[in-house]
Amino acid sequence: MTWLLEQIHAHATRCPDRIAVDDGDHSLTYATLWRQITELSAALGDHGVGRLALTGGNCIGWLTADLAAQHRGLTVVPVPPFFSKGQREHIFQDAALDAVYDGDTGILSATGAPPGEAWGDVSKITFTSGSTGQPKGVCLSSDHLDRTVRALANALAPHAGDRHLCVLPLATLLENVAGIYVPLSLGACVLLPALDTLGFGGSSQLNPGTFYTSLQQWRPQSLILVPELLRVLTMLASRGLPMPDSFRFIAVGGGKVDPALLLQARELGLPVYEGYGLSECGSVVALNLPGADRPGSVGRPLEHARISIDGNGEIQVSGAVMTGYLHQPVGDHWATGDLGHYDQDGFLYVNGRRKNLLITTFGRNVNPEWVESAFQRCDSIRSLVVQGDGEPHLTAVIVPMPHAELSHLKQQIADINPSLPDYARIGTFIIADAPFSPENGLATTNGRPRRDAILQRYPTRLATPVDASLA
Numbered sequence: 001m002t003w004l005l006e007q008i009h010a011h012a013t014r015c016p017d018r019i020a021v022d023d024g025d026h027s028l029t030y031a032t033l034w035r036q037i038t039e040l041s042a043a044l045g046d047h048g049v050g051r052l053a054l055t056g057g058n059c060i061g062w063l064t065a066d067l068a069a070q071h072r073g074l075t076v077v078p079v080p081p082f083f084s085k086g087q088r089e090h091i092f093q094d095a096a097l098d099a100v101y102d103g104d105t106g107i108l109s110a111t112g113a114p115p116g117e118a119w120g121d122v123s124k125i126t127f128t129s130g131s132t133g134q135p136k137g138v139c140l141s142s143d144h145l146d147r148t149v150r151a152l153a154n155a156l157a158p159h160a161g162d163r164h165l166c167v168l169p170l171a172t173l174l175e176n177v178a179g180i181y182v183p184l185s186l187g188a189c190v191l192l193p194a195l196d197t198l199g200f201g202g203s204s205q206l207n208p209g210t211f212y213t214s215l216q217q218w219r220p221q222s223l224i225l226v227p228e229l230l231r232v233l234t235m236l237a238s239r240g241l242p243m244p245d246s247f248r249f250i251a252v253g254g255g256k257v258d259p260a261l262l263l264q265a266r267e268l269g270l271p272v273y274e275g276y277g278l279s280e281c282g283s284v285v286a287l288n289l290p291g292a293d294r295p296g297s298v299g300r301p302l303e304h305a306r307i308s309i310d311g312n313g314e315i316q317v318s319g320a321v322m323t324g325y326l327h328q329p330v331g332d333h334w335a336t337g338d339l340g341h342y343d344q345d346g347f348l349y350v351n352g353r354r355k356n357l358l359i360t361t362f363g364r365n366v367n368p369e370w371v372e373s374a375f376q377r378c379d380s381i382r383s384l385v386v387q388g389d390g391e392p393h394l395t396a397v398i399v400p401m402p403h404a405e406l407s408h409l410k411q412q413i414a415d416i417n418p419s420l421p422d423y424a425r426i427g428t429f430i431i432a433d434a435p436f437s438p439e440n441g442l443a444t445t446n447g448r449p450r451r452d453a454i455l456q457r458y459p460t461r462l463a464t465p466v467d468a469s470l471a
Contacts, residue, residue, distance in 0.1 A: 062103030161221025
């Protein structure tokens with residue numbers, strides 16, 4: 001039995017009436033959760049399941065099935081609800097899944113594939129959505145997941161409180177590991193409402209008013225946010241809306257965050273801490289914490305991970321690495337593709353993706369993530385991706401906020417540009433015709449933009465961009 005399950009069983013024994021999970025309509029005590037885990041585990045065994053697809057939205061059934069699969073020693077594959085039909089078919093075939101459990105309905109059904117055994121010690125395969133081609137399966141062992149959960153639990157135990165609200169899809173590894181496994185290992189309560197009740201529509205639409213009302217209703221002590229959600233929360237707070245006084249720890253990751261945005265959030269009373277990780281490394285390998293915090297950095301490495309910087313400035317991780325992509329094993333070392341450095345106090349800084357480096361026609365090297373993060377303070381901009389490799393100036397593809405006026409957008413760009421070197425300023429921009437999302441292949445499951453796909457969709461050489469100057 002995994003360390004996580006041992007912890008849940010211990011809580012069920014010592015404090016059986018403590019609430020483990022609450023979806024707003026129903027709640028489970030730790031004793032009831034443990035009973036449901038073991039009962040479903042037995043049912044999976046009776047049906048001879050070896051490789052289980054897990055579908056559905058954020059709900060108690062999804063959580064229980066995920067843990068029951070661990071209890072049974074199966075390989076579980078979360079299927080993101082926003083994947084296309086073709087992507088879903090690819091997942092089922094590539095992983096040779098023999099059964100599917102729908103967390104929303106509680107129905108277990110066979111896929112028609114011959115029953116198989118679990119993929120060795122692979123406890124979970126999380127598929128990363130591809131901008132082109134098919135998703136790739138990241139294989140994570142039970143030992144790797146256990147060490148990740150332990151490290152996060154040890155780091156967060158003094159700070160996170162006992163009420164965590166899930167606002168990212170459970171099929172997203174970050175919320176699955178840090179938002180489900182960690183709170184349950186600590187004996188906390190996982191707040192698990194359906195995402196549409198929080199104001200989310202699909203994977204890329206959010207009603208800020210509903211989101212704010214939901215936060216006041218649920219009064220969580222901890223949250224995990226991607227940068228865009230932090231921007232929304234900071235925007236709401238900056239307009240004078242009181243934030244829940246229950247907040248104790250808000251983690252933000254999934255993309256580079258502007259240090260000025262973090263400081264603004266802190267000044268508004270939001271206890272925000274940036275972290276860093278990759279699916280290939282089990283979700284989180286570094287994190288800022290109260291008392292060990294440096295805005296602009298992603299924190300110090302967690303106890304289970306060894307992080308170094310090679311001679312080219314690339315971040316290397318060992319000790320916390322996947323077993324490989326499905327059908328492609330790797331060793332205990334991962335070159336992340338991210339550029340970074342340490343400061344003298346051991347805080348890690350991430351400068352952007354190595355492959356995303358832009359070189360202008362004037363020979364200037366520009367990390368686009370650095371430029372993009374500077375514009376996270378603009379309340380007229382929802383998403384922004386900078387292009388300009390081989391061009392004399394940078395062009396931004398912008399998803400504006402609803403009802404944002406072009407004149408206000410241009411003014412905000414003009415206000416931010418002088419804070420950047422002349423070669424890193426936005427010269428022109430293109431207005432995107434739709435948000436970047438996993439559904440249209442322009443974003444990852446964590447909301448990170450897929451640059452190659454965006455460049456194909458909005459080629460700057462063929463477009464007629466808007467001059468970003470006010471002249």
